[in-house]
Amino acid sequence: MARKLLLEHIKVEGINTFDVYRKKGGYASVEKALKTMTPDAVVDEVKKSGLRGRGGAGFPTGMKWSFLAKPEGVARYLVCNADESEPGTFKDRYLMNYIPHLLIEGMIVSSFALGAKTSYIYVRGEMMPQIRILEKAIAEAKNAGFLGKNILGSGYDLELYVQPGAGAYICGEETALLESLEGKRGNPRIKPPFPAIAGLWGCPTVVNNVESIAAVVPIINEGGEEYAKIGVGRSTGTKLISAGGNVKNPGVYEIDLGLPVEEFLYSDEFCGGIANGKRLKAVVAGGSSVPILPANLFLKTINNEPRLMSYESLADGGFVSGTMLGSGGFIAFDEDQCIVRNTWNFTRFYHHESCGQCSPCREGTGWMEKVLHRMEYGHGKLSDLDLLVDVSKKIEGNTICPLGDAAAWPVASAIRHFRDEFEWHVTNASEAVTRNYGLAHYADPLQKLETAG
Amino acid sequence: MLKVEETYAPVEFSAALVSKFDEIVSRYPQGKQKSALLPILHLVQAEFGWVSVPAMDKVAEYLDLKDIEVYEVATFYSMYFLRPQGKYMLEVCRTGPCCLVGAEKIMDHIEEKLGVKEGEVTADGIFSWRGVECLAACGYGPVLQIGPEYTFYENLTNESVDKLIADLRTKAK
Numbered sequence: 001m002a003r004k005l006l007l008e009h010i011k012v013e014g015i016n017t018f019d020v021y022r023k024k025g026g027y028a029s030v031e032k033a034l035k036t037m038t039p040d041a042v043v044d045e046v047k048k049s050g051l052r053g054r055g056g057a058g059f060p061t062g063m064k065w066s067f068l069a070k071p072e073g074v075a076r077y078l079v080c081n082a083d084e085s086e087p088g089t090f091k092d093r094y095l096m097n098y099i100p101h102l103l104i105e106g107m108i109v110s111s112f113a114l115g116a117k118t119s120y121i122y123v124r125g126e127m128m129p130q131i132r133i134l135e136k137a138i139a140e141a142k143n144a145g146f147l148g149k150n151i152l153g154s155g156y157d158l159e160l161y162v163q164p165g166a167g168a169y170i171c172g173e174e175t176a177l178l179e180s181l182e183g184k185r186g187n188p189r190i191k192p193p194f195p196a197i198a199g200l201w202g203c204p205t206v207v208n209n210v211e212s213i214a215a216v217v218p219i220i221n222e223g224g225e226e227y228a229k230i231g232v233g234r235s236t237g238t239k240l241i242s243a244g245g246n247v248k249n250p251g252v253y254e255i256d257l258g259l260p261v262e263e264f265l266y267s268d269e270f271c272g273g274i275a276n277g278k279r280l281k282a283v284v285a286g287g288s289s290v291p292i293l294p295a296n297l298f299l300k301t302i303n304n305e306p307r308l309m310s311y312e313s314l315a316d317g318g319f320v321s322g323t324m325l326g327s328g329g330f331i332a333f334d335e336d337q338c339i340v341r342n343t344w345n346f347t348r349f350y351h352h353e354s355c356g357q358c359s360p361c362r363e364g365t366g367w368m369e370k371v372l373h374r375m376e377y378g379h380g381k382l383s384d385l386d387l388l389v390d391v392s393k394k395i396e397g398n399t400i401c402p403l404g405d406a407a408a409w410p411v412a413s414a415i416r417h418f419r420d421e422f423e424w425h426v427t428n429a430s431e432a433v434t435r436n437y438g439l440a441h442y443a444d445p446l447q448k449l450e451t452a453g
Numbered sequence: 454m455l456k457v458e459e460t461y462a463p464v465e466f467s468a469a470l471v472s473k474f475d476e477i478v479s480r481y482p483q484g485k486q487k488s489a490l491l492p493i494l495h496l497v498q499a500e501f502g503w504v505s506v507p508a509m510d511k512v513a514e515y516l517d518l519k520d521i522e523v524y525e526v527a528t529f530y531s532m533y534f535l536r537p538q539g540k541y542m543l544e545v546c547r548t549g550p551c552c553l554v555g556a557e558k559i560m561d562h563i564e565e566k567l568g569v570k571e572g573e574v575t576a577d578g579i580f581s582w583r584g585v586e587c588l589a590a591c592g593y594g595p596v597l598q599i600g601p602e603y604t605f606y607e608n609l610t611n612e613s614v615d616k617l618i619a620d621l622r623t624k625a626k
Contacts (some may be wrong), residue, residue: 077481087548087587118482125495125532126588128603161480166491166530169586183490184522185529201485244550244591251592288549288587329591331550345549349586355529 003230005218005238006211007254010098016133018140021101027146029220033109034154035222042113046216048224050236055081055172055209056287056327058311061216067196067206073358078204080107080213081177082123082130085169086287088329092210093242096123096130096254100137104160106213108146109220113160114206118159121210122177123168134162169353171403174207175199176355187357188401209327211240232258235310239328241270243347245284246334248272261285261307261314262299265332278334281439282418284356285314286326288346289406291413292339293323294442304446319413335439340425340432343414344372350407361404364395368411375422378429385415385422418442455574464508466515470500474515486516490526494533499601503534517589532584532600539574539581541621544598545609547584548590555609559595560584562611566618579625580618 014020021027033042047062071191080103084092096103103121111119123131138160141147149157163181171180178200198237199205205284219227228236235257241264244250249272259407264270265280271321274280283298300306302321307313312321314325333342351365368391371384392408399405415422421437466474473496477489490512497508509523515614516523527533534542545551545560563582567575574581590596593607597614597623606617 049568084589085587088550088591090589090593093589113480124589125491125530126598126603127583128601129605163480163488164492164495166526167532167585168530181488182485183487183516183526185525186584197476201482242592244594245553331553331591333508333553337553342549342552345547345552352531426463431554 003238004254004281005227005230006095006102006214007099007252015099016101016137018101018137018144022144023098027105029217030105030108030112030146031152033112033220034152034156034443037309039113039115042109042216042220045219045224048115049215049219050213050224050228050231050234051212052235052311053209054211054215054239054327055197056086056289058325061208061212064196064208065110065114065206067194068206069197070115071204073441074202075118075119076114077115077202077203078107078114078119079177079181079198079205079207080119080121080210081172081174081207082121082127082210083169083172083177084127084210084327085124085172085353086103086310086327086329087286087346088242088244088287088331089327090214090242090244091252091328093127093130094242095210095214095240096127096134100130100133101141102214102217103134103210104137104141104146106216107160108141108151108158110206110208110213110216111160112156113216116206117157120161120162120163120181122165122171122181124171125164128164131162131164138162152332164208168355169349170355170401170403176401177207178205179184183311185355186217187355188403190400230256232308232310233312235312235325239309239325241309241328241330243271243330243332245331246275246278246337247330247332248275255309257308257310258313259309261309264309264330265299271330271332274332274334276334278336279439279443280332281335281337281442282339284323284329284333284410286324286332286351287329288331289402290324290326290408291319291322291409292343292417293321293413294400294417296443296446297321297417298323300446302446319409320416328400336436338376338436339414339418339421340372340376344369344376346410347372347407350403354403354407358399358404360395360398361407362393364404365407366392368407372411375425378433380422380426380429382426384426385419389415454569455539455576455578457574459503459505459536461505461507462502464505464511466497466511467500470496471515478516487518487522490516490518490523491506491530492558495524495601496529498533502540503537538578539626541581541599543580543582544585544588544600545582546586546588546590546596548587548593550587551594551596554594556595559597559609559611559614562614563618566615577625
């Protein structure tokens with residue numbers, strides 16, 4: 001069984017308190033970094049680890065840190081993105097709820113590396129219970145001398161605050177998050193300049209996901225090279241996967257990147273298969289924004305190779321036959337689920353969450369929602385399918401932030417892989433309101449690819 | 454159904470509330486007090502049950518902002534109620550993963566049980582309900598939350614919802 005780097009002690013009684021967390025070796029990375037390392041050495045370890053942003057984009061964390069501008073006399077900020085809102089994703093809530101000190105420890109080490117004297121954890125407003133947990137944990141850490149002035153006698157000062165959002169998915173986009181933290185509407189900013197140059201209040205800022213910051217703790221404790229030994233290729237380390245939908249054992253799992261998807265889905269150590277003895281119809285592997293795949297294409301790539309839980313393997317086949325690891329929001333659909341209804345549901349979500357700044361997204365998500373709604377409720381036309389693809393293409397790439405893409409991809413991929421189900425909804429409208437299309441051929445073995453020569 | 458109207462009655466912020474505001478403002482650099490707007494609006498809503506225009510104006514005055522800077526934020530974020538709600542607002546996640554495990558049936562059940570449509574207030578003023586977008590608890594669905602503490606209720610069934618409603622009704626009396 002794989003080693004757990006983040007969740008090893010999560011079941012320990014009282015691990016949410018400073019004393020127990022400390023007894024289990026907590027805050028060792030703060031001692032190591034502040035007493036024996038320079039900030040640049042910490043950045044180097046994170047670079048060596050190959051850690052990639054765990055919020056969804058997968059951008060190398062060490063590289064992001066190294067872009068941070070360091071003009072003399074200007075404050076720098078680290079902001080933790082805990083606005084977890086991507087449908088299917090609930091790992092950050094789990095981590096903050098049960099082992100809040102891991103995030104705080106990571107924030108101290110990361111802030112030290114970046115030279116930030118004040119850092120913020122931006123938590124989505126609905127997570128008030130987790131905000132209270134974090135605030136209590138921060139008070140404990142401060143009381144023990146790990147926050148505040150002259151931490152552990154190192155001369156390094158850090159204040160850490162929790163900032164609530166107020167119900168806006170868009171604030172998970174880093175520049176929208178900064179706008180929100182400045183007390184404004186969450187409208188994403190035009191880039192460049194990137195936050196590393198001009199972020200919070202115009203100052204150089206790094207925004208990192210909760211899990212990325214937590215991962216800095218084992219990276220510093222064990223060294224970046226050790227961390228990089230876990231995983232496969234450029235997918236190094238462990239990843240928290242939130243498993244939901246129709247799996248038998250929903251929950252948050254820490255996996256070594258590179259675990260075969262079949263093992264993740266069917267082994268009792270993880271999802272335990274599909275609930276109620278049903279069969280798998282489709283999977284959204286990385287949160288609602290990534291392309292949905294039918295069961296057969298999810299389990300194997302188009303070349304009949306077993307798929308792995310890694311950035312590269314899930315993306316194998318590009319958008320034609322692949323998907324993305326994203327935020328690790330794993331949603332399984334059983335044979336009774338309706339792809340049309342789900343696509344409509346997701347589109348309603350994006351329409352609701354569009355900030356309204358860019359016309360293609362503001363208008364396009366609304367049109368897609370309306371068209372999918374009429375299709376789901378028996379008033380669709382066959383030409384609607386091409387219309388949906390057309391609208392999705394006109395949103396994709398034409399907006400300031402990736403919410404437009406995130407709204408377009410689920411629609412485009414659902415039609416690409418489940419077109420027959422959409423057509424059946426249109427041509428059998430009265431039947432489609434009373435029953436679902438079922439599993440169809442989506443779980444059949446893949447045809448062997450005919451390759452020339 | 455109870456008919457609720459937004460009112461323009463003046464509001465007063467207690468000294469205790471203002472001292473909480475002061476603490477929040479102290480988290481940001483000098484002159485960046487606008488950052489306190491979202492947390493302060495949460496406190497206002499927790500105190501009064503919703504965010505009225507006079508309350509927003511008072512917040513603007515406190516933070517030295519233009520009124521519109523507060524209105525645009527209060528209307529942008531979905532957690533702020535711009536009109537009075539029932540004492541307990543049941544917010545049920547209505548997004549994909551929760552629907553795969555029965556969230557829509559739970560909402561139907563709540564509607565029937567409370568006898569009011571989404572967004573309405575029960576005659577006794579105790580309950581409102583609405584569907585909200587993903588609450589990041591997809592593995593424990595269906596879920597609902599109730600402010601201002603945002604207590605979470607997971608793995609809902611019709612029975613657990615009935616019990617919750619009965620308990621809250623007792624608590625409210």
